[in-house]
Amino acid sequence: MDIQGSEFSTKGSYVTGKEYTRDTHYIETRITRDGADGYPVEAGRYRLVVARACPWAHRSTIVRRLLGLEDAISIGVCGPTHDARSWTFDLDPGGADPVLGIERLQEAYFKRTPGYPRGVTVPAIVDVPSGAVVTNNFPQITLDFSTEWKQFHRHGAPDLYPEELREEMTAVNKRIFTEVNNGVYRCGFAGSQEAYDDAYDRLFAALDWLTERLAGQRYLMGEFITEADVRLFTTLVRFDAVYHGHFKCNRSKLTEMPVLWAYARDLFQTTGFGDTVDFEQIKKHYYVVHEDLNPTQIVPKGPDTSGWVSAHGREALGGRPFGHGTAPTRPVDA
Template structure:
């Protein structure tokens, strides 16, 4: 078994296959620090207070990109501040090399690792984004990315902008959970399973699983505008971050190359529809995305050469799905 630092954390290649380590700090930020009705409460509970927390993310990382999008869609920009790491990192930590002097202007740290160690001096796992940090103490609160976006909707509702989208519609929630589970296991994580496969058999299996899921999504989106119907939900946010990286990275770098996204009519129209929606495309930086994958994954791309294409202008072409 060998390990690898990916944009989602420390993961493992075992017997040729890729297995993402989903162990995160399970603390949750809730309304008035209450115990939530649903979900894990293994860790501490923190009250949802404007100005108390800073979301640390990276535009390069699909898991962090989710949180940036949801924060924007819900209008929480003035409630939870945003710190952005650069697109590359070493084995130790993401860094704030985009900021003057290489320090986050609010937290005053050079490496996100510092916030982790202030909370857990012997933190043994990968330093991941997104991470929520308490501003006053500089300590990590949570890095549990699925629950971060869940709670931005459910627990911060008192602070949402007027007219914010209902990202978790009650009537569709059970079906949406099933859709999101399949999107995560087969698509979000499926591209990594292809890219980090350690044997031909593992790659072939991962490739087949990925394209079964993408064919299912192509069929589903042929008859509806969004994954759950006529309105954007959390499920769309979770799928979009993978689609936005597909042709630029996953098609070639991760060998997911049966077809390009631009060759899948429903998925390509859907992806452009979302990209052109405020809160989605304006969170995407293709240069940072390509730099992250092609430079950090030296085992896959030892030359460190970053490809020039594809042309991002195609994302602004009419999508015809209004």
């Protein structure tokens, strides 16, 4: 989730005339087993910086937890709100990250590139010894957790990125990102009625497509959870709390889309998903930070979230959430 300069929207990309366009120019350095980019996989060297409010960062917390990478990659958590400069560590004692010793994530970006000109985003992986950001390329971060960090996976870790499904998953992920993950933002930050109408129609066409796909199978790629489910979940879990009203994605609430609502509850009740959700931080971020959309900064009390733990019935479709693996057992640390 981006923070940009004054010419950008508060949601980190920009409105060119009428249509909202996300800035996808990230720091593409990778942490790999061979260290080709100068950053080899090494337990204890890197810190994953996230915000529980942010859907893009939320992906990385789920994948890290499912794979059991807690001992290999530490985590730092920013607060739900920020100013035009940076995410801050206001949840930590003294307002500074206890490992990095910084108050603003911006400081780690400046360590990498003095005067870093683009968005200060989460998730970001920071090289602890140097204090510099290694990467903020959120789609690649989780894929590398699955592939490059295998030696540090917990016993029983699921395969979230199976080789035999990657080609199909790439196509599914692309549509989910374009029409759903980013589609809600295209609705919320549309600069014209025409741009909003187009974004709205595309979003709900994609949700209808997902409904059809999930009507007869438990997960997006079939019988077990994959990276694709993680990517969709972080948008669905925020849908009624913020996107339906705040971003005007109001053809239907998630609770009014039976297949997707049951699917989302199934994931929420799976270890690693619901236990990483903080609805209050999610609402506080969107309604406080987006002053252009919500000038009063009033945070709504609803919706009622008790339904997330109600029976979903998706077990009838078969499948095993973790495939041949097992659920995480250690307590969540973020």
